[in-house]
Amino acid sequence: MRKILTTSVGFVAVMLAFPVFAQQQEIKLPPQATEFWEPIVRKVQPGNENHQAPSDAIVIFDGSSLSNFVSSKTGQNPEWTLQNGVMTVAPGKGDIETKLGFGDMQLHIEWSAPTVIKGEGQGRGNSGIFLMSHYEVQVLDSYESRTYSNGQAASIYKQYPPLVNAMKAPGEWNTYDIYFTAPRFNSDGMLVSPARVTVVHNGILVQNNIEIKGPTEYIGIPNYKAHPNELPIKLQDHGDLVSFRNIWVRKL
Amino acid sequence: MRKILTTSVGFVAVMLAFPVFAQQQEIKLPPQATEFWEPIVRKVQPGNENHQAPSDAIVIFDGSSLSNFVSSKTGQNPEWTLQNGVMTVAPGKGDIETKLGFGDMQLHIEWSAPTVIKGEGQGRGNSGIFLMSHYEVQVLDSYESRTYSNGQAASIYKQYPPLVNAMKAPGEWNTYDIYFTAPRFNSDGMLVSPARVTVVHNGILVQNNIEIKGPTEYIGIPNYKAHPNELPIKLQDHGDLVSFRNIWVRKL
Amino acid sequence: MRKILTTSVGFVAVMLAFPVFAQQQEIKLPPQATEFWEPIVRKVQPGNENHQAPSDAIVIFDGSSLSNFVSSKTGQNPEWTLQNGVMTVAPGKGDIETKLGFGDMQLHIEWSAPTVIKGEGQGRGNSGIFLMSHYEVQVLDSYESRTYSNGQAASIYKQYPPLVNAMKAPGEWNTYDIYFTAPRFNSDGMLVSPARVTVVHNGILVQNNIEIKGPTEYIGIPNYKAHPNELPIKLQDHGDLVSFRNIWVRKL
Amino acid sequence: MRKILTTSVGFVAVMLAFPVFAQQQEIKLPPQATEFWEPIVRKVQPGNENHQAPSDAIVIFDGSSLSNFVSSKTGQNPEWTLQNGVMTVAPGKGDIETKLGFGDMQLHIEWSAPTVIKGEGQGRGNSGIFLMSHYEVQVLDSYESRTYSNGQAASIYKQYPPLVNAMKAPGEWNTYDIYFTAPRFNSDGMLVSPARVTVVHNGILVQNNIEIKGPTEYIGIPNYKAHPNELPIKLQDHGDLVSFRNIWVRKL
Numbered sequence A, B, C, D: 001m002r003k004i005l006t007t008s009v010g011f012v013a014v015m016l017a018f019p020v021f022a023q024q025q026e027i028k029l030p031p032q033a034t035e036f037w038e039p040i041v042r043k044v045q046p047g048n049e050n051h052q053a054p055s056d057a058i059v060i061f062d063g064s065s066l067s068n069f070v071s072s073k074t075g076q077n078p079e080w081t082l083q084n085g086v087m088t089v090a091p092g093k094g095d096i097e098t099k100l101g102f103g104d105m106q107l108h109i110e111w112s113a114p115t116v117i118k119g120e121g122q123g124r125g126n127s128g129i130f131l132m133s134h135y136e137v138q139v140l141d142s143y144e145s146r147t148y149s150n151g152q153a154a155s156i157y158k159q160y161p162p163l164v165n166a167m168k169a170p171g172e173w174n175t176y177d178i179y180f181t182a183p184r185f186n187s188d189g190m191l192v193s194p195a196r197v198t199v200v201h202n203g204i205l206v207q208n209n210i211e212i213k214g215p216t217e218y219i220g221i222p223n224y225k226a227h228p229n230e231l232p233i234k235l236q237d238h239g240d241l242v243s244f245r246n247i248w249v250r251k252l
Helices: A020-024 B020-024 C020-024 D020-024
Strands: A014-017 A026-029 A058-061 A069-071 A081-083 A086-088 A096-098 A105-112 A127-131 A135-139 A174-181 A191-193 A196-201 A204-211 A243-251 B014-017 B026-029 B058-061 B069-071 B081-083 B086-088 B096-098 B105-112 B127-131 B135-139 B174-181 B191-193 B196-201 B204-211 B243-251 C015-017 C026-028 C058-061 C069-071 C081-083 C086-088 C096-098 C105-112 C127-131 C135-139 C174-181 C191-193 C196-201 C204-211 C243-251 D015-017 D026-028 D058-061 D069-071 D081-083 D086-088 D096-098 D105-112 D127-131 D135-139 D174-181 D191-193 D196-201 D204-211 D243-251
Touching: A105 A127, A127 A174, A135 A174, A135 A196, A174 B204, A196 B204, A204 B174, A204 B196, A204 B204, B105 B127, B127 B174, B135 B174, B135 B196, C105 C127, C127 C174, C135 C174, C135 C196, C174 D204, C196 D204, C204 D174, C204 D196, C204 D204, D105 D127, D127 D174, D135 D174, D135 D196
Parallel strands: none
Antiparallel strands: A014 A026, A058 A243, A069 A096, A081 A086, A086 A243, A105 A174, A105 A243, A127 A135, A174 A196, A196 A204, B014 B026, B058 B243, B069 B096, B081 B086, B086 B243, B105 B174, B105 B243, B127 B135, B174 B196, B196 B204, C015 C026, C058 C243, C069 C096, C081 C086, C086 C243, C105 C174, C105 C243, C127 C135, C174 C196, C196 C204, D058 D243, D069 D096, D081 D086, D086 D243, D105 D174, D105 D243, D127 D135, D174 D196, D196 D204
8 A cells, every 4th residue: 555644633635725716725644435345355375286175166176076167078077087186188089078167267277298299380288278168278289390370379260279289298287277258149149258268387477368259160160159157168179188187267 | 298199301391281272182291381490599598597587687686785776766776675685665755756767577576565464455554666667566455455456465556456465474475476568658658558567466467458448547547648768667665664575577 | 241252153253372281182161151140130220210119119208297216215107307309407406217117228319518507517507317216327417517537428427438529518418328238147146247338428438338336425435236127217306407308218 | 638627716626525535525526626737739730621731731732843852763853644633654664663762650541543444453553652662552453343351441461451341433533641650669670569560442441550561572571770760661663554632741
């Protein structure tokens, strides 16, 4: 806060000079006028480390089971691999998605590209995180492999390249901290407020509250269609052995 | 990225049906149309841990010296205490500010409230971080002390309460990760784009790209005045033994 | 639209060169890929003149009666004057408000300052338009009278001065065209999206989608409190003979 | 403004009760604390009618000559038709553009679709207004002709359909009132703030400060490239006899 200049009985009095005709008078002004006691701010216990789930987070994956996901293909239990507290894409088994739906959210997720490097560009360590099942934050091993700018890791896929390339090497763990605002539609089904997202990759800002152009499209341009306020988070099976751990969400 | 369905000579061909009169025809559409190779995304080496300075950061304080600051009072070397890699407010010695100016920025800073607890509300562990010398992210021991909502830790002081109270106990280290967009003014000196800020407190989103209402005012309402594009970051001496460490900035 | 370069069987084919490894190939790309036929855009019949109500507007006041308003004081029929298709504040009778509530809206309203000029500054031709009963677009005769910048006509009262002073002389009719987005609150009652407003005064942009700082306060700073999604529009009795005509709203 | 409750010597005194420990005290608070006399708001004389150029506008076309344009094709005087104060596309003569560049702006422009109706969809009365030569507000006779939603009149071409279809019949004059904010790029050439635009068509809001996705593309998706802060406004020759009149711009 600004420094208190003079204290007196119970509150602070400050002399202000007002311009023009008001200049002659001095006004005693209490700072309390701009102190608001409501709304009362809810308390949250942060994790011991910033990457750990705070007390109000919904833990999606803590390494013990895939029970918060279903297979997008079958609607049944996902067939991805679970080993040593890490889950890994099982190529061909399809995408998985959370049982719960989420709209406005903070999402923490960690991922690692395969150490056996094969392929180039989009063929190397490819997966993706679809917010609300529609809006993709790209997962890709673009540590030492060039692809199109709006398709590398931490891009909003085919929409926005990341501001910088903050990748770690294959086998190392990357973190994404994602702050997402869901789109809003009016009763005509017209978009009145696009989705917005901030992405922090390994502690580095790579998307600064950008306005998402519409659902991610591999082909053609994105185009919003009205949808529910909450939808599952989807993780992509793109045929590569990408691993994930430590996934939690806070509803905003 | 979205899944590739069919591959053929050199690029991917996908069948799309178009509505209305276009429906009869099938169109072979290449996904390359939406792949952009420029601008080329600059590479940055992240810190080993997310709180550590990445390769493109300007390190303001790494524990070794206060040489990147001056006293706001004297313009000379700051008289704050430096001990064990930590700097602490020297009550009465005044605010300190960076020698360099910053506009749009990512700022990482860690702070700790005094373990000897005294005072209540604004009287307990009070300091502040003034972005561009004008826009304050509040520093306060509001772990177990009630004050006005828009004056507790991680508030934009006297403007926005934090979304939640994510404080750690006195003596523990709090982190702020701040993503700031400077205000813009036109040639009439009128504000055309207010400052915006996202604040993450101990890994928890507390300010989501909010629009700052103007320079922080202890008294009265904030009111923008045109100013330069870059200004120092200021840390406040509010008379309490608040400590800081590990301060770095990335220009955005 | 962009010019069609070459047409062929049923759709347009354009040669694109892709950079890097893709450069060797030429791709035939149909523009239809980026043509979206949905959502279907609802048709609205505009007024003959732009100030006249379009077909989807809710006409609040067309000069014939005050039946769409109630007195904010009594909840009964408003006692403002209705003469020659114009309504005029009846000093002392209190504010009036629409029977209907509105959130996101386009509002057209015309007003005229009294021809008998008396007073200075805030004492001359003062009234106000409170969107959602809380957010005031100032009405004042600031044609040739100086007051504080954030209190003159077309200011967001005590928050933002207009970009320019576009006033007409007392007795002449001023138009306000207002495009308003209501604030959103989350389930904690915290603000997640402030109100926004664009104001066009006599055809001149004076507020460009600015973010309203909170409910208008004569004293102290504005501070959002969670409220319903739709609330009445209120017109102020500030003791001066300000007149209004031709008021219509479109829900957005 | 808010109603004055009590007046006293020179300023207004209001009783406020503060919560918690502060509740016992009463504070006399002057409203002047939130009155700002600067910046001084520049005066602009509005047109007699809202569609007429205000005193600070740059008149681009008032019906007398095409002297503020050049041909985009030849760089010479434009060969479009000028008759009865109206200018009309001369098919095949190419686009025309303003000699001056503009960034942030308010643009008023009126246009009329040909009365001899021929063609359907994009083939009927097609032209376009390219802000900064890159960002197109579509001009098309979509009064009674269906085309893709993001390609009809008042769409941001191939990006956003208008919120509603506010067209007038062929031969009648349509107005566009456009409020445009130019995009900003950082020193890496990365987009830090996209272009934004509000469009009012015949007095009806059709684009509400939407974020433009990038330069208009007939083929493929838009993709920002860093460019100067001011660029000409371009009007399109799409082969149809679209007419324009009364064009003026205010720099914002």
